[in-house]
Amino acid sequence: MSGHNRRMNSAIRRRRVVVGLFALLLITACLHVATGADPVVPHAATSIPAGIPGGQVDFVRDVVPILQASCISCHANGLSKGGFRLDTRELMLKGGDTGPAIVPGHSADSELIQLVTETDPDMVMPKKGAHLKPEQIAILSRWIDQGAVWPAGVLAGRFKEAALAPRRPLVPKAAPHSGLTNPIDLMLQPYFASHKITPGKPVDDRVFARRVYLDIIGLLPSPEQLAAFEADKSPDKRQQLVTALLSDDRRYAEHWLSFWNDLLRNDYKGTGYIDGGRKQITDWLFNALKTNLPYDQFVRDLVTGQHGTEGFTNGIVWRGTVNASQLPPLQAAQNISQVFMGINLKCASCHDSFVSNWKLADAYGMAGVYSDGPLEMQRCDHPLGKVAPLKFLYPELGTIDPSAPKPQRIAQLGRIITSEKNGRLTRVIVNRIWQRTMGRGLVEPADEMDNDPWDADLLDELAVNFSDHGYDLKDLLATICTSRAYQMMAVPSGAERDNQFVFHGPLIRRMSAEQFTDAISTVTGDWPAKPAVRPAGEGSIAAPEIRSSLCPADPLSTALGRPNRDQVVTERSASPTTLQALELTNGSTLADMLHLGAEKLLKDKDPTEYLVRQIYQRALGRDPTSAELETARATVGSPASPEGTEDFLWAVFMLPEFQLIR
Numbered sequence: 121m122s123g124h125n126r127r128m129n130s131a132i133r134r135r136r137v138v139v140g141l142f143a144l145l146l147i148t149a150c151l152h153v154a155t156g157a158d159p160v161v162p163h164a165a166t167s168i169p170a171g172i173p174g175g176q177v178d179f180v181r182d183v184v185p186i187l188q189a190s191c192i193s194c195h196a197n198g199l200s201k202g203g204f205r206l207d208t209r210e211l212m213l214k215g216g217d218t219g220p221a222i223v224p225g226h227s228a229d230s231e232l233i234q235l236v237t238e239t240d241p242d243m244v245m246p247k248k249g250a251h252l253k254p255e256q257i258a259i260l261s262r263w264i265d266q267g268a269v270w271p272a273g274v275l276a277g278r279f280k281e282a283a284l285a286p287r288r289p290l291v292p293k294a295a296p297h298s299g300l301t302n303p304i305d306l307m308l309q310p311y312f313a314s315h316k317i318t319p320g321k322p323v324d325d326r327v328f329a330r331r332v333y334l335d336i337i338g339l340l341p342s343p344e345q346l347a348a349f350e351a352d353k354s355p356d357k358r359q360q361l362v363t364a365l366l367s368d369d370r371r372y373a374e375h376w377l378s379f380w381n382d383l384l385r386n387d388y389k390g391t392g393y394i395d396g397g398r399k400q401i402t403d404w405l406f407n408a409l410k411t412n413l414p415y416d417q418f419v420r421d422l423v424t425g426q427h428g429t430e431g432f433t434n435g436i437v438w439r440g441t442v443n444a445s446q447l448p449p450l451q452a453a454q455n456i457s458q459v460f461m462g463i464n465l466k467c468a469s470c471h472d473s474f475v476s477n478w479k480l481a482d483a484y485g486m487a488g489v490y491s492d493g494p495l496e497m498q499r500c501d502h503p504l505g506k507v508a509p510l511k512f513l514y515p516e517l518g519t520i521d522p523s524a525p526k527p528q529r530i531a532q533l534g535r536i537i538t539s540e541k542n543g544r545l546t547r548v549i550v551n552r553i554w555q556r557t558m559g560r561g562l563v564e565p566a567d568e569m570d571n572d573p574w575d576a577d578l579l580d581e582l583a584v585n586f587s588d589h590g591y592d593l594k595d596l597l598a599t600i601c602t603s604r605a606y607q608m609m610a611v612p613s614g615a616e617r618d619n620q621f622v623f624h625g626p627l628i629r630r631m632s633a634e635q636f637t638d639a640i641s642t643v644t645g646d647w648p649a650k651p652a653v654r655p656a657g658e659g660s661i662a663a664p665e666i667r668s669s670l671c672p673a674d675p676l677s678t679a680l681g682r683p684n685r686d687q688v689v690t691e692r693s694a695s696p697t698t699l700q701a702l703e704l705t706n707g708s709t710l711a712d713m714l715h716l717g718a719e720k721l722l723k724d725k726d727p728t729e730y731l732v733r734q735i736y737q738r739a740l741g742r743d744p745t746s747a748e749l750e751t752a753r754a755t756v757g758s759p760a761s762p763e764g765t766e767d768f769l770w771a772v773f774m775l776p777e778f779q780l781i782r
Contacts, residue, residue, distance in 0.1 A: 177263040179270055186256050187276045190246045193475055209270035224268040227261035236260070279477050282570045284514055286543035288584045289577040303585055304603035307578040308623075315622050322607035325350045326741050327782060328358060331610075331626075332601050334781050335557050336365040338375030338635050338667075340642045343737035362601045366594045373409035374667040378634045378682075379556065380405055381669070382692070383459050384422070384432050387685040388652040388672050397437030404428040406655035415549060415591035416538040419460055424534040433490060433530075436686065444498040445469035445483075453486035457513060458688050460537060462548040462569030465513075471499050476570070484508035489520060489529045512536050514544075544569060546583035550596065552690065554582070557600050559613065559627025567690055574621050610782045613694075629781045630694060633680035634668040637713070640773060641665065643738040644717030676710055679703035704774065714773075718765035728758045732768070739772050 177183060187206060194201045204216025215221040215231065222230045236252045238244040244251060252260075263269070292309050294300040300309070312319060322328065329349050333341045341349070349361060366372060381387060386405060392398025404427050408418055422429045435451030444450070450469050457463040465486070468478040484497045488510040497504045510522040510529070518536035520529050537545060548569055555561035562573040562582075573579045582599070589595045600606050608625035631639060641647045642665075651670035673682050679699045681692040704710060721731060732752040736744045744752060755771070757764040772778060 175262070177259055177266055177269075179263065180274060182259050183263050184274070184276050185280075186252070186260065188278075188280055190249060190252060190256075192276065192279065193248070194246070206276055208276075209268065212268070212270075222264050222268050225265060227264040230264050233257065233261055233264065279475070280570055280572075281477060282544070282547075284516070284544055285541060286546065286584050286587070287580040289580050291581060300604065302599065302603040303581055304578065304599060304605050307575070307581050308605055311575050311578070311623070317622070317624060319604060320609055320625075322604065323609055323782075328607055329361065330741055331781055332358075332362060332365060334631065334635055335601065336362070336375070336597060337368055337371040338378075338632075338638060338669075339371065340639050340738065341741065342642075343734075343741070346737075346741050358607070359602050362598050366598060369410045369412075371667075372594075373406050374669050375634075376409050377402075377406060378632065378669040380409070381685060382683060382689040383552075385436070385455065385685050385688055386431065390684055391686050392436040392438070395439070397439070399431030399434060400653070401429050401431045402653050403656040412592065412594050415586075415593055416545075417591075418593075419545065420534040420538050423456060423460075423537055424530050443470070444501050447487070447495075449487035449490040449495060450483060452490045453483055455688050456537070457486065458567055458690065460548060461513065461544055462551070462563070462567055463513065464567055470501075478513075481508040482511075482513055485511040486513060488522075489533050490526070492526065514542070517542055540587065543580075543583060546586050546591075547579055549593075550579065550582040550586055553593070553596055554600065555691065557597070557606065557626070559610075559629045560621065564621070565691070574623060631779055631781060632692065633677035633682040636680060636779065637668040637677060638665075639739070639778070640713055640717065640769075643735060643772075644713075644720050644769065646713070646717045646720040674709050676703055676707055676713075679707070710770075714766040714769050715762070717769055718762050722760060722762060722765060725759075728753055728756050728760050731760055731765070732756060735769065735772060739778050740775070 191206055195204050195206050200216070202216040202218070204221060205211045206221065212221045212232075213224075218231060220230075221232045227233050235243065235245040236257055246252075289307070291303060291306050294306060295309055298309075300306055308319075311317075323331070326346055329341050329346055333339055333345075349357065354360065384401065384405065386401050387393075388400070388402070393400075401422075404421070408421070413421075421427055422432050425433050432455065433452040435448045435455065437448060438446060445454075445466070454465045454469060457465045463478070464473075464476060465478060465483045467473040467475060468480055469483040469487075470480075472479045480497055480499055484495055485508040488495050488508060489512075494507045497506055497508055510520050512518065512520060512533060517539050518532070520532045520536070522529075524532070536542070547563075548566075551561045551563050551566055551569065551573075555564075555566050562575060562579045563569055563571050565571070582596070585599065586592070586596050605623075606626060610626050610628045611624050613627045647664070648666045648668075648671050651666050652672045653670055668677065673684070678684075679697070680703075681694075683689040683692065721735070726734070729749065732749060733743055736742060736748070752768055755764050755768045
C-alpha cells in the first residue's frame, strides 16, 4: 500500500470512528437549516369551514385558478383520469366513472366537494400537490350552491399564460426619511406594507462582505480584505465594494462560468465529446462573461451559433437510436425555450403537453428552424405524416420565412427572440439572477414563467430597468447587491409552503460545489495543479489559483450537486443526500484535499495558536473564541502535527458557519 493510501485510510478510519456519526447528523442539520426541508407527514383531511361569509362567486376570478392549480393536470387537455374531464361545464355535469362531478345548487351532494374533503388519504383529491385549503373548498362549494354559473366560451382546462410584452410599472416615491433610492427597495415598499413587514437593519459589514464576495466572484474575502472593509468609514463603501468586485473581470467570469455551463450544457468531458457529437463553447462563454457582453447579443450569438457557440444549438448527437424528441433540432428548440424563455417544451416534443398549453406542433414548428429539411412530426415515436409550420413560439413577435435558407431562418429567430417586444426574455434572466443571489426566484419554478410572481411589479420593473441599461448583467447584479433587500438578514427557507411565500429577506443558501472547493483552496493555499480548460487568450490564468469551474467534476463536486450537463440544469437541488454526507466524511477526494492543504499550511512552521487563528480568519472571517482555541490546540497539537491539522481543517469545513451563505 502506498504512503498516500495509508495516510488517507488512517485519516478516514480516525474520522469515521471518532466523529463519523456526529458529522452525518451535523451535515444533515446544516442542510436542513439551509433548505428548510421538513419531514414528510400525512396530509390532514380538510373539511368545509363553517362561518365563512357568503358573496357571489366569480367563476373566472375565483374558481378557474383553483381548478388550474389543482385539477387540470389530470382532468383536462385530453386527460380524463377516472373518466372525468372538467374543461367545460357540460363535462363537469357529465362527470366520470362514478357519475356527475357537480350537482348545481347542492354542493353537499357533489362528488367534487366530497373528494376534496375526503378523510381517506387514498381517496382525497388532488392526488399530487397541495390539498385544497378551507377557503378554496368554500369557494367551490358556494359556486356550486349558487348554480355553478359558467360563462360561455370559458375553458377551465387552459393553463394560465403570463403576459409577453414588457410592462413598466409605476415606481413608488421613497417614504419620508427612508433614504431609499434603489428601485428594488422602492418597489418593495408597498409589498412590505401590505404584508405588515418592517425590514430590519442591514447585516453587519463582515456578513455583507462575505455574502457579496461569494455571490459576485465566488471566493471568500481574505482577512486583510475584511479588515480593510470594516475599517473603511465611507458612507458608500458597500456600493464601492460591489463595483470593485464586478470590475474583477477574470474572477467574475470564472465564478459565473459554472452557472452558465449548467444552463448551456457546456462541459469539458462526457457524453458526445469523445466521438465529436458535441462541441464546447467554453472560449466564447468565458470571454463573453469577462467582457460583459450585453445579454441580448449574448442570446443572439447562442441562438444563431455565432463566434463559436454552435455547440449549444447543435446539442448532443447521442449514440444509437434515440427518442424522436431528442433529435438535435428538437434539442435546440427545448433548450432555447427553457433557458431564455422559461418554457418547458420537453413534454410537447413528444405529444401535446399535459402541464401547459404547448402543443406538439409548437415544438416541431420551433425545431424546424434548425432542421436541414422537412421535419415530420412524431407523437410518442409514431410518425404522423405531416410537418408543422415553421414558427417561433410567439408568432406575434415576428415571423420566420419557411422558404429561407437555414442560416437566414436562424438569424430571423435570433432577432425575434431578442426583440424589445419580448418582455419574457428579460423577465426570465432577471428571475434567474434574483434566484441565484436571493435563494428563491420572484417566480418559482424558474422554468415555469407562466406562474404568478410573488411581486409582479418588482419583476417587471427589474426587467425594464435591465433593458433600459443595455442588457447589462453586471448592472443587474449591482442593482440587486446594493439594495436594502439583499442586505437584509438571511432567513431559512420554508415560508413558501402552500404557495404562500412571503419575502422576508434573502434565504440562507449553501455554497455551491465550486464555491466549497474553492473556499478550501483559499483557506489552505493549495489549488489544483492544472485546469481542464484554458480559455483562449487567457495565457497563464491558472497562476496563482485554478478555480473549480475550470476543472472536470470529481466525486466530491458531483456529490455536492455539480451536474453532468447532459441536460440543461437551471437550478441545482439543495436537498441533503446520503451521498453528500458520506463524501464529506469518508470521501477520498476531500481526504486528499485536507492532506495536501495541511502540508501546505505546515510548511511555514507557524506556532499552533497562530495557525489556528489564521484558519479561523480565512475560513470564517473571525477569530476563534477561547473555547474554540483550546479545543483546536488539543486537536492540532503543539507543535502542529499533519494528522491533527487535517482533522482540524475537516472540523472547520464541516461547520454550517463555513458552508452556508447567510
